[in-house]
Amino acid sequence: MTDLAAIMTGFARTLRAAGVAADHARTQSLLLALEHLDVTSRAEVYWAGRLTLCATPDDLPRYNRCFTAYFAGLTASAGRTVPPVVSRPALAEGDGESGGEGPERRVGAASRAEILRHRDVAKLTAAERAEVHRMLALLYGRRAQRRSRRHRPAHRGILDQRRTIREALRKGEVARLRRKAHATRPRRVVLFVDVSGSMAPYAETLLRFAHALVRSEPRATRAFSIGTRLTPITTELRHRDPGTALDEASRVIPDWSGGTRLGEEMRAFLRNHHARGAIAVIASDGWERGDPALLGTQMARLARQAHRVIWVNPHKGYEDYQPLTGGMRAALPYIDDLVAGHSLAAYEALTRRLADA
Template sequence: MNELAGTLTGFVRTLRAAGVAADHERAQNLLRALDHLDVTAQDEVYWAGRLTLCAGPDDLPRYDRCFAAYFGGARAAVSRAGTTSVTRHTAAAAEGERREGEAAPATASRTEVLRHRDVARLTDAERAEVHRMLSMLRSGRASRRSRRYESAHRGALDQRRTIREALKKGEVATLRHRRHTTRPRRVVLFVDVSGSMSPYAETLLRFAHALVRNEPRATKVFSVGTRLTAITGELRHRDPGTALNEVSRAIPDWSGGTRLGEELREFLVRHSARGAIAVIASDGWERGDPELLGTQMARLARQAHRVIWVNPHKGYEDYQPLTGGMRAALPYLDDLVAGHSLAAYEELSERLAHA
């Protein structure tokens, strides 16, 4: 039973990554349905999942693709006569393919290796697997105190509520209190899409998609290259593939140069990073004036709650910030972190959660 639950949990996570809103309650409904079905019959598992995990017609194509990919067989197809054509995978057949105790450790080991490998050196299949795991990243967010109040048992005296109740009752019967509410701290993310960052740009944008998906109102994403482009709207699509396609059409300066100083100046004139966590993902190869970049980084540091620079080359032991852009920005950074692997993005997510 535990093995079945683990398999179905992985399938539900795959559906979520594909954009299907398969929450915990739907997953529990699937498990309860399979208690009354033959779990070795693929057609019964297919229809049980389809009826419990899909919320509408838009989910059906995604469900079919994920089911075929996850369980390794064609989905059940209903003919006009009402018969079904299925591919069955029994527990005995699965046991014949591997010796007991080998598959799970091998899969875990492979996943752990992929977590720490440089995404620029992965094969297409390995990169797709890393992107799938990245799409399931649940990034927390540090909170900040807002100006709004909420009622509380302790805290500052809520004079208005106390006086209003006293006027109704004729006496002060109860003292009412209030406290500030909290909100997720904003994150402003700048993703370098220049030629030198092309091996990492797609993975960074998928990380940005995970941030926007988790906190859509508290995340702003811009691409930087030869111009500043706001891409938050494009990243709000639930499906990562659709979001990346929209982003590719929105960015006009793929694989060009980097003029980060000019683009930060444009951002600070038109927008604000006050109280936010500013994250700059770039290798620091600045084609513009490094002195201008230093000036704008100083302005950004005065506005932002924290400034984090993500450099893919930081993941190597012999890395030193020697480029002109990195030397200009370094005095104004709170953190300089790696951005070359899935493990590095998980660490960055933890920093955002505890900044």
């Protein structure tokens, strides 16, 4: 293997496609574990991945199938492993190579990925932004569960009369009382991505985050672009490849880098769609060219329908930020959570919030 990190990242991506929650944090744990193991040993790689990438017993059969299929016929070359974190001495100002009597401090050099996680995507270079986008593709948007109207067989719960009677007719007697309980399903997420001119530095990254959410739960996620028009982009974001998905979404978005009329677009959404029981996520900086009072009225309607309303503002990541724009002031009374959306770490925190909502 010429690039162990790339191969193990591809393996984690294969596991996610099979339903295993092998997210970015678990993949990093695997790479750290392989630093201390012999990567030429199939057994050591197997157990390292099983202990770091699997979350529940249900993941084990999927992991075994993916491991066998992915690594069939691959032979690792001896001596190749993930480069470890390098420690280097920090010299005080004025110290030369000969050094003085002052103590020498050992400083661990942070990895490039860890540094990029907390940097504002609007201030990244093209290469750094591409690396952040690759890490965004590793996000797994796990959702909070809600009770479904459907039932499932259970050891405890209400009496399942139909199953009990069918079994009694088949066996000739009532041998056992069958029970049932309500099944669970992922809570729906309705995501609005602002693609106006003021959000241009963050729009592409937000759309890639939307692609990760749609890919993780295709049936429970609906995505819209907002600017001067409300445009559904869920179908375009269902493509497996992020680049192709963004190209398809860009073709159907007519108001890219235009103005912002959030009130009119929220009204159009509530007129033709609904968010009953869903988590509504609005990614915007709150610059409103329309009537802020209209936005406040529509946000009140949305808050009555949705299970939770989360507003993602890229400027919230700065300590001195205050919601002073007209759109933010109108929407703030009806928002459950106002969170940052300027970095990869902020998007990871948002996925955890969606899982715990």
